[in-house]
Every structure is written in C-alpha cells, then in structure tokens.
Amino acid sequence: MANENSHPWTAEQALERLKEGNARFVNGEAHFPTVQKEVLADLTKGQQPYATILGCSDSRVPPEVIFDAHLGELFVVRVAGNVLGSAIFGTLQYAGAHLRTPLFVVMGHEGCGAVEAAIASKFHGAEHKSRIELLVENILPALDGLDGTQPPGDLLHAAVESNVRWTLRTLRETPEVKAVGATSAMKLVGAIYELETGRVRFLEP
Ligand SMILES: [Zn+2]
Numbered sequence: 001m002a003n004e005n006s007h008p009w010t011a012e013q014a015l016e017r018l019k020e021g022n023a024r025f026v027n028g029e030a031h032f033p034t035v036q037k038e039v040l041a042d043l044t045k046g047q048q049p050y051a052t053i054l055g056c057s058d059s060r061v062p063p064e065v066i067f068d069a070h071l072g073e074l075f076v077v078r079v080a081g082n083v084l085g086s087a088i089f090g091t092l093q094y095a096g097a098h099l100r101t102p103l104f105v106v107m108g109h110e111g112c113g114a115v116e117a118a119i120a121s122k123f124h125g126a127e128h129k130s131r132i133e134l135l136v137e138n139i140l141p142a143l144d145g146l147d148g149t150q151p152p153g154d155l156l157h158a159a160v161e162s163n164v165r166w167t168l169r170t171l172r173e174t175p176e177v178k179a180v181g182a183t184s185a186m187k188l189v190g191a192i193y194e195l196e197t198g199r200v201r202f203l204e205p
Contacts, residue, residue, distance in 0.1 A: 007050065007100040011187030014050040014103035015202070021068035022200045030068040039071065049075040051103040052095040054167070056082045061109045061193050066200060075101055081114025081163065082106060083138035084170055093176060102185055106171070107200070108164040109193040115139055115159050123148035123155075142166030164190040164203065 009017075024030050052075040053063045063069070063076050075095045077088055095101050108115070118139035120126035128136055142163040146155065168190050171177055180186055190203035 006185065007048065007102045009050045009102055010185060011102040014101070015187070015189065017073075018051060018067045018069075018103075018105070018200070019202070022066060022198075024068045025066055026198045030065070032064060032068050032070055035071065043072045047072050047075075047099065049073055049095075049099060049101050051075070051105060052092060052099070052101045053077070053105045053107055054079075054082050054084075054088065054092065055105075055107040055193075056080060056109055056112055056114065058109060058112065060195060061107070063107065066193060066198070075099055080135055081112060081118070081139050082108055082167060083114070083135060083163075084167055085138065089174070092171070096176070096180070096186065102187065104171075104186065104188045105191050106164050106167045106188070107191040107193060108160045110157065110160060110195050112156075112160050112163075115163050116156055118143060118163075119148075119155060119159055139163055139166075161190075161192060161203070164192060 050073060054077045055061055055063050057078045057080045063074055063078075067074065077091050079085070079088060092104070095104070114135060117126070117128055117132065118136045121128065121133075121136050122140055122143050127133070142165070143159055146158055146162060148155065150158070168188060171188060177188065189205075192201045192203065193199075194201060
C-alpha cells in the first residue's frame with residue numbers, strides 16, 4: 001500500500017509500462033499524441049510521473065514518443081550524450097525527493113554524436129569548441145578500457161553502452177543514491193535506443 005511519501009507504482013510496474021509503450025511504438029500502434037481537454041485539465045492538479053529518464057538531446061530519441069508515453073507520465077532530462085552535471089544532478093534529485101518516481105532510466109542511443117566526439121578526442125586527438133570540450137570531458141572516463149583499434153561502428157556501439165554504464169556507476173556512488181540504498185523501492189536502470197529498429201534495449205546490471 002502506498003503512503004504519501006511513496007509513488008503508487010513499483011519500479012517493476014514502471015519498467016513494464018516503458019517496455020509495453022516501446023513495443024507499441026515499434027509495432028506502429030502508438031496511442032500518443034492524442035491530447036484531450038479533460039486530460040489537460042486533470043494535469044493542472046499536479047504530476048505523478050512513474051519514470052525519470054536521462055536521455056540525449058538527439059532529435060531522433062524523444063522518450064515520450066519512444067515509450068508512447070502521455071503528458072504527465074515521464075520526467076525527462078535531455079542533454080547531449082546523456083551526461084551528468086550539477087543542474088542534471090539537481091533535476092534528478094528533485095525527481096527522487098519530490099516526485100518519488102520509482103524508476104530512473106539512463107538512456108543512451110546508437111549513433112550518438114556526443115559519444116562520437118569523445119571517441120574522436122580520445123583516439124584521434126580531435127579538438128572541439130570550448131563548451132563542447134567540457135561536455136566531452138564528461139564522457140571520456142567512460143571510454144577507458146575500450147579498444148580504439150576496432151572498426152568505428154563497433155567502437156561507437158561499445159562506447160555508447162560504456163557511457164550509459166559509467167553514468168549509472170557515477171549515480172550509484174552519489175551519497176543520495178547510497179543513502180536510499182538497496183532496500184529502497186527505487187530502481188536505476190540503463191537502456192540503449194536502437195535507431196534502426198526503434199527498440200529500447202534495457203541493460204542487464
Ligand atoms: Zn546522442
């Protein structure tokens with residue numbers, strides 16, 4: 001039974017909902033977007049999203065579309081390369097402390113330009129404009145241990161997943177996530193969106 005400090009949904013229910021929405025999207029059976037006045041009126045009362053998604057700004061990966069989710073269902077942060085930063089941490093903390101979304105998803109995607117820029121920096125000595133460089137610096141630690149001599153497509157594929165796992169690790173090491181601990185109903189998972197199929201692959205821990 002949910003109390004006022006918890007979300008009525010479990011993390012498992014939230015994850016199931018995302019998977020079902022993505023399946024509708026892939027199968028061309030999406031419900032969104034259809035917005036009725038009654039829905040908008042209802043949403044003025046507040047929001048109770050069941051999942052928080054940290055995704056990339058890439059125009060091809062809007063979480064609401066990919067998960068066929070309606071207004072009020074997803075709390076979304078989008079930043080190139082789905083990297084962390086102080087404003088992002090603050091937004092995620094708000095989602096945890098106030099919205100109590102049971103599920104947190106870090107979602108990368110195949111063909112990510114930000115990850116590609118980080119690869120170019122690390123393996124080919126490429127230089128980027130100052131603020132892009134700052135963004136890329138957030139991704140570089142994720143590339144440690146990757147074989148830079150493999151074919152570019154394979155390298156990007158591996159780097160996209162490493163970047164998601166790196167972000168997950170960084171989040172898990174924050175005092176806030178540690179404090180919530182393993183006993184919590186909240187769940188943090190990684191995912192990769194496949195551009196070609198439209199499918200979201202949830203990562204095994
Ligand atoms: Zn991207």
